[in-house]
Amino acid sequence: MAEGLLRQAMNDAGKVDRFVGSAGLNALVGHQADPSACQLMASRQIDISAHRACQINSVMIRAADLVLVMESAHKIAIEGKEPSARGKVFRLGEWGKFNIPDPYQQDLAAFEYSLMLIERGVSDWVVRL
Template sequence: MLDRVLMVCVGNICRSPMAEALLRARFEGRTGARVESAGVAALVGRPADEAARELMSARGIDLSTHRARQLTPALISGFDLVLVMEEGHKREVEAIAPGARGRVQRLGRFGGFDVPDPYRQGRPAFERALALIERGLDDFEEKVWKVS
């Protein structure tokens, strides 16, 4: 079962907190499920970006308690699957934790896309990122989680 999932982006204030919250909602009630997030260059201690908080709030999800944290080998070791937003993040995660190779996948793997960083790009960029995150989660749900 791949029910322990770590979402990773750069700063851990935009994409990965949204992905974490959405997947946590999808996994609600699933025994043994654990979903968290971190950043390869986290803005440690910062809250989720305001645009991310607003978009998630519109979906009934509260990101107000989120605080960015740095990705570490110890953190990675506690997860079955590490989902990154961009192909470059995959290489960064594997450099931080070589033992994670094989457990690190790009969220857009099945659709062949990256989720571009919306940081300081305005609300439309956040809306696009969120749509891609949802598409990636839909793909993983269909191809991975429903069969595991």
């Protein structure tokens, strides 16, 4: 959801030259986005049905100018995995000082709550990028 929203927000802001991708620390590699996530994003006219999960790796981290994560623990894990990440890993909710819970295997309400926080975080970041 975050990738789709951030990509759309960057495009809407005219920042189309930026690459936006998604990778997880414990991703189920090759799996599609959860049907609840697809449903919520489709209601915002963003199609994430082609998304396939992948694991973040050191090559991705080194290539990135900015790595946005959902939770403080993710930041710690990425910086531990790749020390060169220090200084470029931030929470999506950094400016609002909040973590975004993973709604995986939860009900639609959990996805709606996470999406609300993602939207807030994306809005905060887009004006700064």
